[in-house]
Amino acid sequence: MSTPLPIPARQPQRARGRERVAALLDAAVQVFEEKGFDAATMTEVAARAQASIGSLYQFFPSKEVLAQALLERYAAFINTALNDLVARAPYLSAQDMAHGLVDMQVQVRASRSVALSLVDARRDAAEVRGGIRDQMTARIADILLARAPDMDAARAKNMAVVVLQVLKAIPHLADEAQGAAQLLVEAETMIRLYVEKATT
Amino acid sequence: MSTPLPIPARQPQRARGRERVAALLDAAVQVFEEKGFDAATMTEVAARAQASIGSLYQFFPSKEVLAQALLERYAAFINTALNDLVARAPYLSAQDMAHGLVDMQVQVRASRSVALSLVDARRDAAEVRGGIRDQMTARIADILLARAPDMDAARAKNMAVVVLQVLKAIPHLADEAQGAAQLLVEAETMIRLYVEKATT
Amino acid sequence: MSTPLPIPARQPQRARGRERVAALLDAAVQVFEEKGFDAATMTEVAARAQASIGSLYQFFPSKEVLAQALLERYAAFINTALNDLVARAPYLSAQDMAHGLVDMQVQVRASRSVALSLVDARRDAAEVRGGIRDQMTARIADILLARAPDMDAARAKNMAVVVLQVLKAIPHLADEAQGAAQLLVEAETMIRLYVEKATT
Amino acid sequence: MSTPLPIPARQPQRARGRERVAALLDAAVQVFEEKGFDAATMTEVAARAQASIGSLYQFFPSKEVLAQALLERYAAFINTALNDLVARAPYLSAQDMAHGLVDMQVQVRASRSVALSLVDARRDAAEVRGGIRDQMTARIADILLARAPDMDAARAKNMAVVVLQVLKAIPHLADEAQGAAQLLVEAETMIRLYVEKATT
DNA sequence: TATGAATGAGACTTCATTCAT
DNA sequence: CATGAATGAAGTCTCATTCAT
Numbered sequence: 001m002s003t004p005l006p007i008p009a010r011q012p013q014r015a016r017g018r019e020r021v022a023a024l025l026d027a028a029v030q031v032f033e034e035k036g037f038d039a040a041t042m043t044e045v046a047a048r049a050q051a052s053i054g055s056l057y058q059f060f061p062s063k064e065v066l067a068q069a070l071l072e073r074y075a076a077f078i079n080t081a082l083n084d085l086v087a088r089a090p091y092l093s094a095q096d097m098a099h100g101l102v103d104m105q106v107q108v109r110a111s112r113s114v115a116l117s118l119v120d121a122r123r124d125a126a127e128v129r130g131g132i133r134d135q136m137t138a139r140i141a142d143i144l145l146a147r148a149p150d151m152d153a154a155r156a157k158n159m160a161v162v163v164l165q166v167l168k169a170i171p172h173l174a175d176e177a178q179g180a181a182q183l184l185v186e187a188e189t190m191i192r193l194y195v196e197k198a199t200t
Numbered sequence: 201m202s203t204p205l206p207i208p209a210r211q212p213q214r215a216r217g218r219e220r221v222a223a224l225l226d227a228a229v230q231v232f233e234e235k236g237f238d239a240a241t242m243t244e245v246a247a248r249a250q251a252s253i254g255s256l257y258q259f260f261p262s263k264e265v266l267a268q269a270l271l272e273r274y275a276a277f278i279n280t281a282l283n284d285l286v287a288r289a290p291y292l293s294a295q296d297m298a299h300g301l302v303d304m305q306v307q308v309r310a311s312r313s314v315a316l317s318l319v320d321a322r323r324d325a326a327e328v329r330g331g332i333r334d335q336m337t338a339r340i341a342d343i344l345l346a347r348a349p350d351m352d353a354a355r356a357k358n359m360a361v362v363v364l365q366v367l368k369a370i371p372h373l374a375d376e377a378q379g380a381a382q383l384l385v386e387a388e389t390m391i392r393l394y395v396e397k398a399t400t
Numbered sequence: 401m402s403t404p405l406p407i408p409a410r411q412p413q414r415a416r417g418r419e420r421v422a423a424l425l426d427a428a429v430q431v432f433e434e435k436g437f438d439a440a441t442m443t444e445v446a447a448r449a450q451a452s453i454g455s456l457y458q459f460f461p462s463k464e465v466l467a468q469a470l471l472e473r474y475a476a477f478i479n480t481a482l483n484d485l486v487a488r489a490p491y492l493s494a495q496d497m498a499h500g501l502v503d504m505q506v507q508v509r510a511s512r513s514v515a516l517s518l519v520d521a522r523r524d525a526a527e528v529r530g531g532i533r534d535q536m537t538a539r540i541a542d543i544l545l546a547r548a549p550d551m552d553a554a555r556a557k558n559m560a561v562v563v564l565q566v567l568k569a570i571p572h573l574a575d576e577a578q579g580a581a582q583l584l585v586e587a588e589t590m591i592r593l594y595v596e597k598a599t600t
Numbered sequence: 601m602s603t604p605l606p607i608p609a610r611q612p613q614r615a616r617g618r619e620r621v622a623a624l625l626d627a628a629v630q631v632f633e634e635k636g637f638d639a640a641t642m643t644e645v646a647a648r649a650q651a652s653i654g655s656l657y658q659f660f661p662s663k664e665v666l667a668q669a670l671l672e673r674y675a676a677f678i679n680t681a682l683n684d685l686v687a688r689a690p691y692l693s694a695q696d697m698a699h700g701l702v703d704m705q706v707q708v709r710a711s712r713s714v715a716l717s718l719v720d721a722r723r724d725a726a727e728v729r730g731g732i733r734d735q736m737t738a739r740i741a742d743i744l745l746a747r748a749p750d751m752d753a754a755r756a757k758n759m760a761v762v763v764l765q766v767l768k769a770i771p772h773l774a775d776e777a778q779g780a781a782q783l784l785v786e787a788e789t790m791i792r793l794y795v796e797k798a799t800t
Numbered sequence: 801t802a803t804g805a806a807t808g809a810g811a812c813t814t815c816a817t818t819c820a821t
Numbered sequence: 822c823a824t825g826a827a828t829g830a831a832g833t834c835t836c837a838t839t840c841a842t
Contacts, residue, residue: 169366214842463838
């Protein structure tokens with residue numbers, strides 16, 4: 001039932017170590033984004049961070065742990081952004097809310113903070129990673145409820161799940177060579193209309 | 201510029217062979233769905249089809265080709281469905297159109313015809329597989345234009361891209377243990393509102 | 401001690417069969433020449449002869465047997481040519497003798513009768529194939545002795561071995577893009593000088 | 601036009617690694633000599649060096665690279681020997697020159713430095729490996745020209761090609777169970793007569 | 801006989817992970 | 822802590838050979 005207990009990433013003790021870890025995480029983001037979880041190799045991550053493979057394993061004792069660390073970094077960022085939106089939700093127009101959600105994803109991408117693709121990578125890890133997904137849907141549901149306090153909680157949750165799927169697609173859209181900007185506007189519109197209808 | 205040699209899947213010429221190929225494709229769908237392209241192994245595909253590894257390679261000379269074959273099967277199905285929708289589009293309500301699109305995906309899943317996930321697996325193959333994506337967006341744009349002939353063609357294309365992303369999420373939603381039905385309804389609503397607004 | 405008894409190539413019974421075998425042998429020569437024994441595949445040989453793999457195995461029950469058959473065809477040709485040279489040897493100038501030897505090889509190549517490379521392919525088969533080599537050196541020694549009856553038989557044998565090595569190189573030289581003709585002349589000269597000195 | 605990426609052999613950086621590489625190369629020479637390029641297996645090379653297959657690939661990322669490394673080792677040796685002969689050529693008798701050439705090959709064999717057979721193994725790699733062949737013929741031509749400065753350069757080149765073929769046969773002759781020594785003498789004689797005639 | 805499918809051992813290669821220095 | 826070497830299970834793919842139709 002319980003996952004074998006995933007040994008967590010080790011915390012570096014010195015300044016030197018902290019830089020190392022940062023470089024490793026940055027490299028990992030790049031590689032995971034370019035190749036995906038399976039095709040990414042630990043060797044390449046280390047190389048791109050100009051570290052040795054031994055060094056990488058010093059801090060991240062397995063590929064799984066590395067991915068998990070990435071996700072946590074992502075979760076921290078996203079959580080802040082979502083909490084902020086929750087707070088402002090009552091005063092936001094549907095338009096602004098939609099924009100807020102979409103923009104959050106664009107920010108993430110721009111800051112290379114993580115490969116969202118990991119969110120539902122493989123099934124085993126899903127258990128662990130699932131936490132983040134649940135957290136996000138809960139937060140989005142909060143936002144919806146903040147705008148329309150009368151809404152059925154169950155429905156808010158369902159809507160959140162659907163909205164999350166659209167958000168997941170944002171990086172793809174932002175990648176599009178042709179008219180990425182317009183595509184983002186369209187995505188926003190879609191979310192806006194959906195939210196608008198449901199919360200008024 | 202040109203990919204070396206896109207050696208295609210070999211066509212079986214005997215009844216025995218045709219059965220084999222069918223079994224192999226079915227097994228492949230399962231395995232690819234469960235594990236994703238990278239983590240799926242040819243050995244497992246063969247085993248699940250009760251065939252030897254050699255038999256698998258007799259008809260699908262590489263993992264790439266196998267994935268491609270799956271996609272083609274999927275494309276054939278989806279094409280029919282989309283063409284049908286294009287024809288009926290002028291007479292459909294936004295509601296029915298949204299339902300048609302979502303349902304198409306649900307059908308696909310039910311018939312295990314393919315893992316849509318392959319549509320944009322890794323970047324290299326993207327070139328080949330991209331064809332299908334372009335085809336689908338073009339078709340969806342046609343549907344939109346059929347309902348609203350005055351719409352700007354460029355906008356229709358953009359909208360189609362966004363709608364496609366939502367459609368891609370449908371299998372995920374349909375998988376959800378809790379209230380899959382409701383989630384599908386929500387997805388439909390989202391698409392309906394979006395289409396409605398833009399085409400009236 | 402004894403090789404497991406190499407099942408020989410089956411003799412075709414009808415005209416149709418004889419054509420088949422001829423086509424297969426021709427195809428085999430091509431493929432063996434292009435790729436070498438190891439890299440050549442039975443499948444390709446069959447394909448190039450426009451026959452099925454089953455058909456190929458009908459006549460040549462193994463790759464070894466096929467190679468052996470090729471060698472035999474070659475041996476027959478070479479034997480005739482060498483016997484002819486033996487007969488004429490007493491009346492030939494060193495020049496003509498050298499030319500005769502070199503030309504024999506060029507003929508073989510032109511008529512695509514065989515890949516001489518097989519002569520000392522792998523060690524196991526060497527035993528079987530060795531026969532041909534011994535036969536050839538004996539014949540060449542005969543030629544030398546015919547010109548210089550006083551020569552020590554042992555020396556003639558040694559010389560023959562060396563000459564054979566030069567002959568083996570002829571196809572390579574004849575392949576050379578630049579000035580193949582001149583290279584052949586040089587090879588002839590080399591042999592002539594060697595023979596001349598030893599037999600006068 | 602350009603070969604994709606000629607990933608070279610990795611240089612070991614620790615003493616342990618250097619020993620390994622040496623052992624691997626030695627094992628490779630043996631196996632390639634015994635079986636030839638195609639029939640030699642990486643597994644056997646690793647085993648004979650008492651290393652794991654992973655270790656072998658750590659330093660030689662492909663069978664091609666391993667063969668190339670062998671050739672380079674051989675080329676280094678042969679180059680030294682040939683340059684030495686070039687320098688001494690003006691003062692050497694044809695006899696000594698012939699002996700020098702033949703002896704060089706015998707040395708190579710004795711020191712197990714490489715399987716010359718690789719020089720023109722398969723056609724693809726020929727491009728890379730061809731370099732060595734051209735280098736050798738050029739050097740041999742230099743030797744000839746050093747003895748006979750008036751000779752036509754083109755002819756020297758042709759002669760060099762032919763002489764090289766004889767040299768290639770030396771290891772075969774030296775292998776002969778019966779009277780290897782006499783065979784080498786004969787080969788030397790052949791070369792001597794050829795050189796003598798052309799350079800006086 | 802002819803044909804195409806079936807089989808599986810075995811080849812090359814990759815990569816996460818462990819260790820000795 | 823850092824580094825580079827070591828390991829071997831596992832994956833993709835090939836091909837000689839055998840068989841059923």
